[in-house]
Amino acid sequence: MTTQSSTTPRVALVTGGSRGIGRQITRQLAADGFAVAVGYAGNKEAAEEVVREIEAAGGAAFAAGADVAEEAEVAAVFDLAEARYGGIDAVVHAAGRMPLSPIAELDLAELDSLYRTNIRGTFVVDQQAARRLRPGGALVNFSSSIVGLAFPGYGAYAASKGAVEALTLVLARELRGRDVTVNTVAPGPTATELFLDGKDEETVARLAAQPPLERLGTPEDIASVVSFLVGPAGRWVNGQVLRANGGII
Structure with a gap:
């Protein structure tokens, strides 16, 4: 991990930064030289652990809790990042929920809760990002390759992520x-604790065999894509959905 080479480093805000893919993104962006606001919903201890890792390696970070669907709470996190570091250059919205159920059996209260986080939450975060990102900045939303794969049981989740993809192109324009820039990353099956939970070895092996590369993705794979999009090499990519899934079709 590199240390900041300037007294005014680039600044990133990552929602869902305490675990899984979001956690690795915070590490990657800190290694890239960003000061990082680590957003979390409920797991303060995990977020603060990430902060300690970054600081121990010479980086700058702080943890900030917020419900992404609550405008005032999200605005407060942006306020903190601006107060600490002077502005925001990258926003990565990795927070989300993924309850699974056949469409015919889904409790509509669960649907409302899912949409509140995945759709309203994306809108709230994107709205703040649109107002506050500095010139040269980047916003990265998260969808899922499940939008195209259409696996049974993922109906509500896929619908919520389809909304994210539509919002991304509109906001880019x-x-x-x-x-x-405004883009979306759509991972395929990725070996996180959340993904692996409840799946037997046969199911995991079947999913790992689907991409031509014949493995599950890793959080590092996805974080590298985000690093590209928010870095100087990604400036000509805008309004796109990058399906980081090893070639699953």
């Missing part, structure tokens, strides 16, 4: 002239 609305930010014309701002020098801010």
Whole structure:
């Protein structure tokens, strides 16, 4: 991990930064030289552990809790990042929920809760990002390759992520002239604790065999894609959905 080479480092805010893919993204962006606001919903201890890792390696970070669907709470996290570091250059919205159920059996209260986090939450975070990102900045949302794969049991989740993909392109066009990119990363099956929970070895092996590369993705794979999108090499990628899934079709 590199230390900051300037008194005014680039600044990233990552929602869902305390675990899984989001946790690895915070580590990667800190290694890239960003000061990082580690957003979390409920697991303060895990978020603070990430902060300690980053600081021990010479980086700058702080943890900030918020319900992504609550405008005032999200705005407060942006306020903290701006107060500490002077502005925000990258927003990575990795927070989300993934309850699974056949469409015919899904409790509609669960549907409402899912949509509140995955759709309203994305809208709230994106709205703050659109207002606050500095020129040269980048917003990265998260969808899922399940939108195209359409596995049974993922109906509500896939629908929520389809909304994220639509929002991404609209916002990229609305930010014309701002020098801010807006993209979405759509991972395939990725070996996180959340993904592996409840799956037997046969199911995991079957999913791992689907990509031509014949393995599950890793959080590091996805974090590298985000690193590209928010870095100088990714400035000409805008309004896109990058399906980081090893070639599953």
